[in-house]
Structure formats: structure tokens, C-alpha cells
Amino acid sequence: MSTNFSVVGKSLPRSDARIKAVGAARYCDDIIRPGMLFGKILRSPVAHAKILNIDVSKAKALPGVKSVITADDTLKIRFGNWRLVPESQDELPLATDKVRFIGDEVAAVAAIDKDIAEEALSLIKVDYEELPGAFSVDESMAEGAPVIHEANPNNISLQRKIDYGDLDQGFADSHLILDNEFTVHATSHAYMEPCSCVAEYDHDGRLTIWTSTQTPYFVQCLLAQTLGMRENDIRVIKPFVGGGFGGKMELRKWEFCAAFMARETGRPVKFTLTRSEELTTGRRRHPMKIRSKIGFSKDGIILAKEFTAYLDGGAYNSMGPTAAFLCGNFGGMLYRHPNYRYNGYHVYTNKPPAGAMRGFGAPQALFVAETQMNMAAQELGMDPLDIRLKNAMVTGDEIPGVAKISSCGFKESLLKVAEMTNWREKRKNLKKGQGIGIGCYSFISGGVFNWFNTRYNFTRAEVRAFDDGTVHLLTMASDIGQGCDTVLRQILAEELGLEVKDIRLTAADTAVTPQADLGTWGSRVTLMAGNAVRKAAAEIKEQLFKVVSMKFDLNVIHDMACKDGRIYAKNRPDRGIDFGEAVRLAQRANRGDPIIGYGSYTPRNKGLVTPAFSFGAQVAEVEVDLETGAIEVKEMNTAHDCGTPINPMSVEGQLEGSVHMGLGYALSEQFIMKGGKTLTSTFLDYKIPCAEDMPPGKSVHIDTYEPEGPFGAKEAGEGLVSPTAPAIADAVCHATGYRCMDLPITPEKVLKGLGKL
Amino acid sequence: MSLPKFTYLAPASLEEACGLLDQYQGKIRTKAGGTDLMVRLAQRALKPEYVMGIRNIPELEGISFDPDKGLRIGAMALLSEVADNPVVLERYPMLSRAAKATATVQIRNMGTVMGNICNASPSADNSPTLVAMNASIVAVSSAGERQIPIDEFFLGPGRNALEATEIAKEILVPVPLSRSGVSYQKISPRSKVDIAAVNVGAMVVVDEQGTCQQARICLGAVGPIPLRATSAEEFLLGKVITDEVAEKAGALAGSDASPISDVRASKEYRRLMVIILTKRALLEARHGTGI
Numbered sequence A: 001m002s003t004n005f006s007v008v009g010k011s012l013p014r015s016d017a018r019i020k021a022v023g024a025a026r027y028c029d030d031i032i033r034p035g036m037l038f039g040k041i042l043r044s045p046v047a048h049a050k051i052l053n054i055d056v057s058k059a060k061a062l063p064g065v066k067s068v069i070t071a072d073d074t075l076k077i078r079f080g081n082w083r084l085v086p087e088s089q090d091e092l093p094l095a096t097d098k099v100r101f102i103g104d105e106v107a108a109v110a111a112i113d114k115d116i117a118e119e120a121l122s123l124i125k126v127d128y129e130e131l132p133g134a135f136s137v138d139e140s141m142a143e144g145a146p147v148i149h150e151a152n153p154n155n156i157s158l159q160r161k162i163d164y165g166d167l168d169q170g171f172a173d174s175h176l177i178l179d180n181e182f183t184v185h186a187t188s189h190a191y192m193e194p195c196s197c198v199a200e201y202d203h204d205g206r207l208t209i210w211t212s213t214q215t216p217y218f219v220q221c222l223l224a225q226t227l228g229m230r231e232n233d234i235r236v237i238k239p240f241v242g243g244g245f246g247g248k249m250e251l252r253k254w255e256f257c258a259a260f261m262a263r264e265t266g267r268p269v270k271f272t273l274t275r276s277e278e279l280t281t282g283r284r285r286h287p288m289k290i291r292s293k294i295g296f297s298k299d300g301i302i303l304a305k306e307f308t309a310y311l312d313g314g315a316y317n318s319m320g321p322t323a324a325f326l327c328g329n330f331g332g333m334l335y336r337h338p339n340y341r342y343n344g345y346h347v348y349t350n351k352p353p354a355g356a357m358r359g360f361g362a363p364q365a366l367f368v369a370e371t372q373m374n375m376a377a378q379e380l381g382m383d384p385l386d387i388r389l390k391n392a393m394v395t396g397d398e399i400p401g402v403a404k405i406s407s408c409g410f411k412e413s414l415l416k417v418a419e420m421t422n423w424r425e426k427r428k429n430l431k432k433g434q435g436i437g438i439g440c441y442s443f444i445s446g447g448v449f450n451w452f453n454t455r456y457n458f459t460r461a462e463v464r465a466f467d468d469g470t471v472h473l474l475t476m477a478s479d480i481g482q483g484c485d486t487v488l489r490q491i492l493a494e495e496l497g498l499e500v501k502d503i504r505l506t507a508a509d510t511a512v513t514p515q516a517d518l519g520t521w522g523s524r525v526t527l528m529a530g531n532a533v534r535k536a537a538a539e540i541k542e543q544l545f546k547v548v549s550m551k552f553d554l555n556v557i558h559d560m561a562c563k564d565g566r567i568y569a570k571n572r573p574d575r576g577i578d579f580g581e582a583v584r585l586a587q588r589a590n591r592g593d594p595i596i597g598y599g600s601y602t603p604r605n606k607g608l609v610t611p612a613f614s615f616g617a618q619v620a621e622v623e624v625d626l627e628t629g630a631i632e633v634k635e636m637n638t639a640h641d642c643g644t645p646i647n648p649m650s651v652e653g654q655l656e657g658s659v660h661m662g663l664g665y666a667l668s669e670q671f672i673m674k675g676g677k678t679l680t681s682t683f684l685d686y687k688i689p690c691a692e693d694m695p696p697g698k699s700v701h702i703d704t705y706e707p708e709g710p711f712g713a714k715e716a717g718e719g720l721v722s723p724t725a726p727a728i729a730d731a732v733c734h735a736t737g738y739r740c741m742d743l744p745i746t747p748e749k750v751l752k753g754l755g756k757l
Numbered sequence B: 001m002s003l004p005k006f007t008y009l010a011p012a013s014l015e016e017a018c019g020l021l022d023q024y025q026g027k028i029r030t031k032a033g034g035t036d037l038m039v040r041l042a043q044r045a046l047k048p049e050y051v052m053g054i055r056n057i058p059e060l061e062g063i064s065f066d067p068d069k070g071l072r073i074g075a076m077a078l079l080s081e082v083a084d085n086p087v088v089l090e091r092y093p094m095l096s097r098a099a100k101a102t103a104t105v106q107i108r109n110m111g112t113v114m115g116n117i118c119n120a121s122p123s124a125d126n127s128p129t130l131v132a133m134n135a136s137i138v139a140v141s142s143a144g145e146r147q148i149p150i151d152e153f154f155l156g157p158g159r160n161a162l163e164a165t166e167i168a169k170e171i172l173v174p175v176p177l178s179r180s181g182v183s184y185q186k187i188s189p190r191s192k193v194d195i196a197a198v199n200v201g202a203m204v205v206v207d208e209q210g211t212c213q214q215a216r217i218c219l220g221a222v223g224p225i226p227l228r229a230t231s232a233e234e235f236l237l238g239k240v241i242t243d244e245v246a247e248k249a250g251a252l253a254g255s256d257a258s259p260i261s262d263v264r265a266s267k268e269y270r271r272l273m274v275i276i277l278t279k280r281a282l283l284e285a286r287h288g289t290g291i
């Protein structure tokens, strides 16, 4: 499919690669404004308590302190991303009456330097009346558990359901039924750039905020809501962002505080979190307790599945409602499940809130689902590959009432990865301590459900064409390191027959770029913003085709082309002119009005979940030291279907990043907590895999074409974080006999599983 | 994290350095590579008024070998220099292994072996082998020089035997005895680049029949200081170090250890690792004796 593209499908260097490599990229914390103040947040030291009194008088009196605020200074307006369900908006800009986790934001200080701000925090006196806390879903759901939010006396903030087919019949017909309970743990996004923002209020009453965010539009809307301002009075600019992975897709409290205090003091205010704040109080991936019951026929066909997840949401909803839904969606994906029931419960606990994190409910669901597939294969005496091939989804499959699969390279991925790794041989012939295992995934290319309740299209692009042969692309799509600035340019260049260097880009500034874009999450940008860019380009082409057709007096039946910097009749390439010349003529014809194209995209008739699903399979090879339990991942190979890779090098980067993150999820990363307190407060103890821990591995892209995606493209990179943990767990089981049902797979658990500890 | 305010001093000789230590006693800290010290300062765990960098002192440089006196590791010898030094690689390969197991390339290019020892962390990578090989530390003050056997050097986590007016000048490691073998074993189960959850250094000396004449075993990260596994050492004397003997010695080392549970490992796991690593260290050391 991809052979006749000029720019799409090429591994072009990313537009931000050089500036980042030489250290010249300016991130939020690099921004310095005249007269800028430094903000710090006072956080709750207790997990659950009533606030009896806050005395800020001493902090205010400290020389150099310019502002100290508590909830009483604010409008106390609740906010949250799920605007469609107002009762889900359970956060206030600063804690009011009560704190619900260690780290809950209680007050903020802005001072002329960081040390003074820090000192001022120590002068704020808060009287707490401590309440008993609940630190796991079991504790929260127990009889007589402390109530964390008055609105939810049972601590369950919401329930999501999916239900189709006849479950009872499915189980009644089953030859093998597995019914298991799994637990998966919380992990940190650990983006390299801690959250940071700078807010400034100008004489005309406009607030500008530069912030490290994935979602400038959310920040704009929710700031307006909480500050009691109009959206158009707030300008959100996204500078270079050093990663997000879902952790920067909400209005965060320091953004509110910076804006509030900038307005109050008339001076710019900056907040930058420390790594310890991020690790001990920041958002994390949902820990879950999942019960999965699955029934198979004698020959390994899935007949029924009941999937029940309890999400440990921490103290607030954050993006929990979405994670709760996607967990259920991916509990029933990849394979045909004729009868499926999902119940997901989002449970409050007195811990830092869990939020969106790469995979958004899928890594948890797929660890369970894929592990259970491997267990079933073992029970039925089948090769884990074969049981998957038998049940795998294919193009055209439908999930009743939820989605239709418009392209699917899953079976091809399974066969390819097996061939790449010599799977069948190795699965039979490894030495003790060596293992090979498999895990698979599917993921969304952006969401369909409008929980943010945007009044705009999901994304929009504006393209301005110039007579010097260049164009300017304006989009609110946010590059946070994933590479959309480059990919959107490639899509536009392909469509207009230009080179990437001919395209100027202005992105993610709510005052300048078109309203609106929902931001960077759920792997939505390439497909959605890419489609909007294509449509905007089509409008440009339409205008240029007209003038070229007129100039050469072309018969109406001619098809027009836009390639290699020229606009011409497809079958008469000599009948054409340069792109810039065409723009000049079109503008003349417009009597001076510029050549502009607009395009929007909102998924329509695409079910409830997503316009397109990606698929893939991954094989892990491990070696386990049977005396120490130490696990070494020797190789990690992947075959995946992301539709047309717009930039294969970028896809590869996503894949490597995913393996790295999946490795940490599987083996080494975890928050060690005691009574609501996070003990792993630095990277010394929160163990992210190092370069030396990265296994070698290859990846092969399965050639598919997604009809809904720009040039056939769909999701790449987020879904790939899911297969790694189940693949490694399966390889460890193959090597040792120990089946992990409780992530992460630590050496201690391996030894305990082998009865050696 | 920002650093607190302090005055930085950079003496150019040992004499000058000792003078500064006398003058600012109790208010000054010595800085070698600073990879431990600067972190502690940034965390406000230490608040010295003066920080004395010792990079400009020529007497502290270098790594050298004397066939009678053994190996001398100057206080400013970097971890990476010790790891790659030809004499160390040839005659003290386990010191090289330990230095190489410490931290990352970047840290090894800044930090020193002496700093690792002086920092007196129970999990330090370079302590177990130096203890096993019976090293000593030369301390200098304006009153003169003294040699501190490494067995007396560690007093507790972060505490060593140096006086406030002393600077550690060099580490001396005796010439390896004939028919001796050494090993360094480390486990940091969650990453290849990690602080040790447990580490073990062992040296054995055997006679021509392979009977153990001397054994020194040091266990790291399982007590307040790098611990000698004395009952395991005693058990080995007079025995040929077979697999079975090594295994038994490992078990004894396990009871010599006093591990605790923390965020890195449980005490049960640590104790089991002492047993396994001691066994592995003894078998490797036996192999190194050439008998």
C-alpha cells in the first residue's frame, strides 16, 4: 500500500531531535519572566483528616512572601475531566474541610525565591483531626470503612458495565473453566520533566499560562471554570514537554495556584514540582484487583468470560472513569468472546489518585487476560500460540454494541512473531531456568466518547498556503515528545506534494491555534489530527486545482495531482505549475484574500470506543537464576499492526520506549507504601530499568491499511506497553514453573513460588 | 534540588588541607568526587560551612604497586581508574570487579574508591573485597600519619574511624599470598545498575592440599557496617573447600548476618542471598587459589 508515498512512510528525523539532543530545547522550567515569583505547595502530611484550622499569618509575614492562599481564598468550584458527568468532578483547587491522601494540596505560597517559599510552607500551621484511612480496595469496601467522599458512602465512585451474549449458557457449554484472581500494582509515569507551569496576568486582564501539559484545551476550560473567568480570557501555551504518558492531561492544582496568584499579585508565578513530589504524590497507574472467569470448549474456543475489576483509584476520580471502561473493553478484546460480562468498580482509597497512564486500563486487563490465555493453553495441553490463533479477532469482527474492527493484523502478528523467535522449537527445548513466553495487545486510536463534553470538533487544523511554495499548519495537537509535530507535517507534505521543510508549524497555543483539540492521550493524535490536516489540505488543493485547470484550459474530466512541489493534470504532467505559482494565481483570483484551508475531525458512526484498533504480539525470552530469583530478559521481539507507519523510525522509538516501560511494570517498578505513605520517593528506590537492562529485540510491522486513518495509519506506541508484562510472566513460568498472578514479578516472589523462601 | 550556601576551599597540598581541617574543625567536610556528599548537601542532611575539595592535592593521586608493600590506591583515584588499572586487573581483579559494579559510568568517572569507603554505607560496593583482602587506610593530620586496619575503620552507617582533623590519604592492600583466591559477589535483583541488596567479598588461602589456612568473608548490606562472617570463617579453617563445605559455610554466614527488611528487600530474602552469595564467593575464591 505504502509504495507510492513520497513523504509518508519515511523515517525522517524528528523536527525536535536536534534541539533536544544539543540541550537547547526550552521546557517550562526554563522560562523566566521579569519579576517572576516562585510557588510551592503545602501538602497534607496525613492520609485522611478534617482540617480544623489553617493559620497562614506567620507565612504571610515572612519577608519575600508575596502571596499565601488556601481554599478560603478561592471560589471552591469543583472540577475534573469528566464534565459530561458533573458528579464525577470531585476535586477542588485546594483542600476544603478535609484532606484525603498524603500529599493532598492544602495551601500555596508564592515568594521571590524558592528557599523563601519553602520556608514559608514551614510557617503555615494546619490543625488536623485525623480520621481512620482505607488503603486498599478491600479496606475501602469493607463494612464500616471510613467514608472518603460524603457523596459516595460505600467508597465506590462509579461502576462501568459491558454485557452481551448469554453468559450462563456459555459457561454451561464450557469444557474448561478458569476462575482466578489477579492483582496489578501502581507505577509512575516517570516522565523526565516534572510538572511545571508559569502563569502571567496582563494589564488587559488576560491570563497566559505556559504549562507542561498534554491537553492545553482542558487546562483552558477548567481554569476558566475554577477561576470564574471566561475561556477566551485565558491563553494556554504548551512549550516543549518532556513526556506525559497520561500524567499531564488534567488541570492540576499548581496550574490553578499559579494562575490565581499571578492574578492576585500581578506578577508571573512559576511552579515546578520536585521528583519526590512527583513520585510520592503524583498520579499513577491504577492498581487493580481483577477476577476473571473464562470458559473454553474442548478444543480451546472461548465460550464465555466474566471479568470484574476493582480499581484502586486513590483519593479522587481523576481519569478513573475512562480507565474503568477501557479495562473492561480490553478484557474482552483480541479474541472473539461470544458471551462477555464486565463490571468495573472505581474505589476511593486514601492514596495519591491514580489517573491516565499509557494504556489507560489496558495493561492491567491484558496482563490478566493474556496470563489466563497462557494458563488455559497449559490446562488444555495446547501451544499458547495455537489457542490464540483459534480465537483471534479478524477484520470485520464486531463487539456487539461497542465497536467494529475495520482493520486487524492480529493473526499475522502472531504468526510473524512465532517465526521471528523460532517459537515452536524453543518452547519445547529450553534448559531449566530459560523460558520463552508470549503476550498480545490491542489498543484504541483515540476515543469516541465525549466525556469532556467539548462543544467543538475533536480536532481541527488550519493550513495557510504562500506563494513562496510554503505552507503554515496551525493545530492545537500537542507534541509531548511522541512526535506529532513531525508526523502531522509528513501527512500535510504528502497531501500537498511538498517537503517537510516547506511546512511551518504553530501548535498548541489556545489563543492562536484552531479551536479545539482534545489533546494528546489515548493514541488519538495521528489518526484524528492527521485526518483534520488532510481535510484542510484538501481545501487548499481544491483552490489550487481550480486555477491550474483554468490556466491550461483543461477538459473537466482531468484528474489533478499535487506532487513534487507541482500542481498538474495527472495524465498531462506538462500541464502544470509550481505550488507557489498556483498559490499566487489563486490569491490573485481571490483579489488578495489568502489561501486558507480548514479541516476538522470527529469520529462518526464508529461505535462507542474508537475509530480504529491496533494489534500485536510480543515474545519474551528470559533467564532466571533459580537460586537468587533474579530475572534477566534476554530478548524481546514484536510483530505489530499499526496500519501505515507514517514515520517508521518514530514507531520504532515508541516500541522501544514501550518495552522499557513494560519491563519496569513487569519486574522492577513499584511504589512501596505504608499506611498511605509512599516510601519509594526517589529513583534510587523507584527502580526504572536502566539502559543496561534493556534487552535486544526486533520488531516487524504487519502491513495493513486502516480505512479510517490518514493514509491508512492508526495507533502505535501506547498499546505496545501492554504485552510485555504478560509475555515476561509467561516466560518466567516456562523457565521455572512459577506463574505470577500478582505483579511485579520480583525475585522474592519467584523464590517463594518455587518454595525456596 | 538547590545546594545550601557554603564556602568552597581547594587546598593544593596535604599540609594545607590538614591546616584547614584544624582551623575549621567540626564545620568542614572533605569532598572527593562529591557523588555522595553533594547529594547529602542538597537533601540538607549535612550542613557544613566549608567544603574542602581535594582534587588539587598531588599526594592523593595515583594507583601503584610495590612487590613488598602491595597496592596503593590514592584517595583521589577514581572508581573508573581502579576498575581499568592494569596492575589492579592483573593482581587484584576482584577490586576491579567491585569498582566496576559501583554505580554508572558517569558516577565512576567522578567518584572515588576512597569516597565509597569513607562514606561508610553498609551496602558500598568496594568495602567487602577490601575487608576480605585485609586492606588498611592511611590517615593524615597535622599531628602525623597513622594506618587504620579496615576491620577497625567502619563504626556504623555513615560513620568511620577518621578524626575530625584527619584526611584519608590512601588505601593499602597487601600483596596477595600464594594459593590465595578472592571473589566479589553482588545482587541487586531489580536492575543491573543498582545499589546492592546484598554483597559478599571473600578471600581464602589454602595449602598445597587445598586445605583452608585462612578465610576472610565480608557481608555487605546485612548489618550496620560491612560484617565479618566469623563463624563461617572459623568453620572453613582446616577444611578443603568442597561444594558441600562452601554450602555449609554459606549457611553459617547466613546466621552471622543481621539483615533488616526495607524498600529494597526483605530480611528473609537478604539472609538467603547471604547464603547463596557466600557459597558462590567461596567456590570462586577456591578456584582462584589455583589448587
Ligand SMILES: Cc1cc2nc3c(=O)[nH]c(=O)nc-3n(C[C@H](O)[C@H](O)[C@H](O)COP(=O)(O)OP(=O)(O)OC[C@H]3O[C@@H](n4cnc5c(N)ncnc54)[C@H](O)[C@@H]3O)c2cc1C
Pocket (backbone or CB within 6 Å): B029, B030, B031, B032, B033, B034, B035, B036, B037, B038, B039, B054, B075, B079, B101, B102, B103, B104, B107, B110, B111, B112, B113, B114, B115, B116, B117, B118, B119, B123, B124, B125, B126, B162, B166, B167, B168, B169, B193, B194, B195, B196
Ligand atoms: C546515581 C548514584 C549511584 C550510585 N551507585 C552506587 C553503587 O552502585 N554502589 C555504591 O557503593 N555506591 C554508589 N553510589 C555512591 C557513591 O557514588 C560512591 O560511594 C562513591 O564511591 C563516593 O565517592 P566520592 O569520591 O564521590 O565521595 P564523596 O561524595 O566526595 O565523599 C563521600 C564521603 O566520604 C568523605 N570523604 C571522601 N574522601 C575523603 C578523604 N580522602 N578523606 C576523608 N573523608 C573523605 C566525604 O566527606 C563524604 O562524607 C552512587 C551514587 C550515585 C549518585
